[in-house]
Each structure stands twice: as structure tokens, then as C-alpha cells.
Amino acid sequence: xxxxxxxxxxxxxxxxxxxxxxxxxxxxxxxxxxxxxxxxxxxxxxxxxxxxxxxxxxxxxxxxxxxxxxxxxxxxxxxxxxxxxxxxxxxxxxxxxxxxxxxxxxxxxxxxxxxxxxxxxxxxxxxxxxxxxxxxxxxxxxxxxxxxxxxxxxxxxxxxxxxxxxxxxxxxxxxxxxxxxxxxxxxxxxxxxxxxxxxxxxxxxxxxxxxxxxxxxxxxxxxxxxxxxxxxxxxxxxxxxxxxxxxxxxxxxxxxxxxxxxxxxxxxxxxxxxxxxxxxxxxxxxxxxxxxxxxxxxxxxxxxxxxxxxxxxxxxxxxxxxxxxxxxxxxxxxxxxxxxxxxxxxxxxxxxxxxxxxxxxxxxxxxxxxxxxxxxxxxxxxxxxxxxxxxxxxxxxxxxxxxxxxxxxxxxxxxxxxxxxxxxxx
Numbered sequence: 318x319x320x321x322x323x324x325x326x327x328x329x330x331x332x333x334x335x336x337x338x339x340x341x342x343x344x345x346x347x348x349x350x351x352x353x354x355x356x357x358x359x360x361x362x363x364x365x366x367x368x369x370x371x372x373x374x375x376x377x378x379x380x381x382x383x384x385x386x387x388x389x390x391x392x393x394x395x396x397x398x399x400x401x402x403x404x405x406x407x408x409x410x411x412x413x414x415x416x417x418x419x420x421x422x423x424x425x426x427x428x429x430x431x432x433x434x435x436x437x438x439x440x441x442x443x444x445x446x447x448x449x450x451x452x453x454x455x456x457x458x459x460x461x462x463x464x465x466x467x468x469x470x471x472x473x474x475x476x477x478x479x480x481x482x483x484x485x486x487x488x489x490x491x492x493x494x495x496x497x498x499x500x501x502x503x504x505x506x507x508x509x510x511x512x513x514x515x516x517x518x519x520x521x522x523x524x525x526x527x528x529x530x531x532x533x534x535x536x537x538x539x540x541x542x543x544x545x546x547x548x549x550x551x552x553x554x555x556x557x558x559x560x561x562x563x564x565x566x567x568x569x570x571x572x573x574x575x576x577x578x579x580x581x582x583x584x585x586x587x588x589x590x591x592x593x594x595x596x597x598x599x600x601x602x603x604x605x606x607x608x609x610x611x612x613x614x615x616x617x618x619x620x621x622x623x624x625x626x627x628x629x630x631x632x633x634x635x636x637x638x639x640x641x642x643x644x645x646x647x648x649x650x651x652x653x654x655x656x657x658x659x660x661x662x663x664x665x666x667x668x669x670x671x672x673x674x675x676x677x678x679x680x681x682x683x684x685x686x687x688x689x690x691x692x693x694x695x696x697x698x699x700x701x702x703x704x705x706x707x708x709x710x711x712x713x714x715x716x717x718x719x720x721x722x723x724x725x726x727x728x729x730x731x732x733x734x735x736x737x738x739x740x741x742x743x
Contacts, residue, residue: 339743346399346406352743353392353414356385359421360707360736363725367422368734371711373670373683374720375644377583377632378466380668382652383687383707383734391416391433410438412454433472442478446487451476457489457514459556461615461628462699463652463666466583468570468613469529469554471512473585479514489514495586497535498545498593506545506592508535508577510585523560529553533578535592545592546601550576565618565625572612576605579636583611591640600639607636617698624698625653628668643676656696664689664705681714683721702741709734 342349360368360383370386372379393414400407414434436452452474459469477491491512498506511532518526530553537547552574559567574581594600613630630648637643650668657663666687673680689707693700712731713721719728726732 341394345402346397346408348397349394350397351392351394353390354742355390355392356738356740357388357390358736358738360386360734360738362722362732362734366725368736369722369725369732370734371683371685371709371713371721371732373646373672373681373713374717375672375674376646376648376670376683378461378464378648379670380463380650380652380666380685380687381465382463382664382666383689383705383709383736383738384685384711385738387418387420389416389418393432393434405441405444407439407441410440412436412438445482446480447478447482448480449476449478457491457512461613461626461630463626463628463650464648464668466630468572468611469556469582470585471510471582473510475510477512483515486518487516489516493585497587497589497591506536506595508533508586510578520557521559525558527554527556527558529582531574531578531582533576535577535587535595545595546598548577548595548601548604550574550578550605552578552581554582562616563618564620565616567614567616570611570613573608573610575608579604579607579609579634581609581611583609594639603639604636607639609634619698621656621696623653623655624696625651626698627651637676641676643674645671645673645675647671654691654698659696660692660694662691662693662696664691679716681716683711683713683717685709685711701743702739704737704739706737707735 339352340348340350362369368386370379370384391414393412395410395412398409400409412434413432415432432453434454436450436454438448438450440448442449455472457469457471458467460467471491471493473493473495475491475493477489479489481488493510495508496505497508512529514527514529516527518528520526531551533550535548537545552572554570554572557569572581577587591604595604609632611632613628616627618625628648628650632646634642634644648668648670650666652664652666654662654664667684669682669684671682687707687709689705691703691705693703710731710733715730718730722732
């Protein structure tokens, strides 16, 4: 255990200084930079075992503060070569990033996952803001920070163009491919996503709209002993951004997805077991009938003495005939910080998740609350690095007994954890 704690402290110790720039070298439009994300620390639960995290069964995310049970970083860099000596000249950019994960209490070696970004970008095409990319990249991610829920997730291997000027808006188009299967029995099966986006549609003072459409297809393959049948899907997403709502910035999101795009942008591709299910024609029809509706609203307010982020979410998933999922997920929560100095803050977070499983006729709630003392370089919700010590308690319904807090709290309806953590991005 001492070794694991020291690992967390060592990772925190190598953080760049809070005000240091990510740029390592820059001259005449050329640039070499270092970027990434880090969270490290350690925590404990009952009987001082490694920290247990609390997640409502069936929910797609959990409230993060004092409720993360891993050390995670994604570290990379990029190089930019300017193709001219004026501000609008074209450029070539190469970027790569690799994630590293280790779970609290795990005896496994540190997991160096495959690169999450490894791409080339050609920018300022034809003297415009348009940018072309090819490779693997997180081409478009949007999340709710307090749950780390990526409700827009277009990452993957492919190519695309974004920031295409079109009057008052910009356009984006991309193609991503994910290999689901590669076996002698079932052949090679891929999922193809074609995404089209319109950004920054002006609606009213301080308000704008983004619109995205996805066409998706899991292709068939008859090269194996048993072929996988094709399945199609589509999805759309509307995001309305509005300034000065209760003194803060508000985002309202409406998403809908069907078939192989049933995630409604929340994840980039289906899992490999989905392709195995498509060995039968009726399963193909059942997948194409699957659908998801999601509505969420999040508000960020930042003041001189305090800040708060809120979340309200409703999600209805129906794919009972394909994978026995027929459920409603409702989530509401907030994280608030009170500043009592230039660097110190008291932060509290409360999140409540309700999940109703219509297939198994069960329903339950999980409430998680955390109190933390934090140090950050300034008074801002996103000020990083943030060093924190925290205490967390969770309570859940009887229908969730044995399914939350395993194995420490598997016989109960509540649990606690405490620990320390540093979080930083640059």
C-alpha cells in the first residue's frame, strides 16, 4: 500500500509549475508543445481497504468528486510547422497522446493503453479557417465535468474537415471507422460513422446552436465460416448555448439515436459482442429498432466568492429485444466551491441518480455527497492544478443491494470513502 501511495505522490510531484506554458519552443509560427491531463492520489474505504467508488447500476456516469478510484493520465505533444510567414498562412500539425491508467489497490502493472490521438492536420486551407485531419483523434468531445460524461464523442480512426466557413456559421464533416471483429470464424467486421455538423448558428444575443447528424453502418462480412449481417443507424444532436442565465453559462442538449447509432453520440462505436449478436437476421432487426433519447442541461456560474456547476439529465434507452436494455435514467446534481482566500476553497458535491429497469421491473436511487478542501492557483471553477483532500458518503436503494460498493459494501445500503487527489491539465 505504501508503494501505491508513493506512486500517487510522485506523479503529483512532477507536475509542471501552475503558470508554466505548454509551449516548449516557438518561432515564426513554428511550435513544439507538451500537453496532457493527470489525476493522481489514493483513497480508502471501510476497514481502510483501497477506495471503493459508488456508481448507480445502469447509469452511464457517476459524480466524480471524491469518487474516482484510479490514477489516470494522458500525456502527449504536438509539433506545428508554418507554411508561410503571415498569420493566415497554412500549417502542418502532428499530434500524439498516450493514456496511462492504474487502479487503486490494483496489483497489475501500469496499463499503457494504445494512443488516443495520433494524427496529422493541415490548417488554414485556401486561406480560410478550414482544417483537414487524418489519423486517430478526439475530433470532437463535449462533457459535463462533474460527471465526466462525454455526451458528444466523435473520436476514432478516420479523417475529416472542420471550421469550414459558411457565412455566420462553420461546418464540419468526418468519417470514422472502428474494427469490431477480426476472426477466421466471423471475418472482419467494421463500424463506419459519417458525421456532419453545423456550429455557431446565432439565435439571440449571447445564444447559439450547434447541430450534428450521424449516419452509421456495421458492415456485413461473409468471408468467415458464419457471416455477420449488416445493421444501420442514425442520430442527431442539438446543443443550445446561452450566456447570462442566472448569471452563468447554460448548455441545453437534446439527442436521439437509433440502430448502430443508438448511443446518440455518447460513445463512438459498438462493442465487439454486438457484432457477434448480428450473426442472426432477427438480431439485426432488433438492433435497428433500438433507440435512445437523451436531454440534459448544465449551468456553470462563476463569481468572486463562489462557483457552481449543475446538471439535470433524462435518458430513455430501449433495446430490450437486442440486449435486454429497457431503462430510464434520471440524474441531478451540483458541485459548488466557496473561496476563502486566493487559493483555498471548500468544495461540496451532491449527485442523485435514479435508474428504472423496465425489463426486470426494478428501480432505485443512489445519492453521493462529498466534502473537500482544495488548493488551486486562483478563484476559478476550472483552476488547475487542484490539490484536494475529501470525504465521501453514498446511500442507495434496496434494489441496488449487492450491486453497489462491491465487495466492501455489498451487504449494505450505504458506504464511505476518504482520500487525497491532485488533478491537472495543461
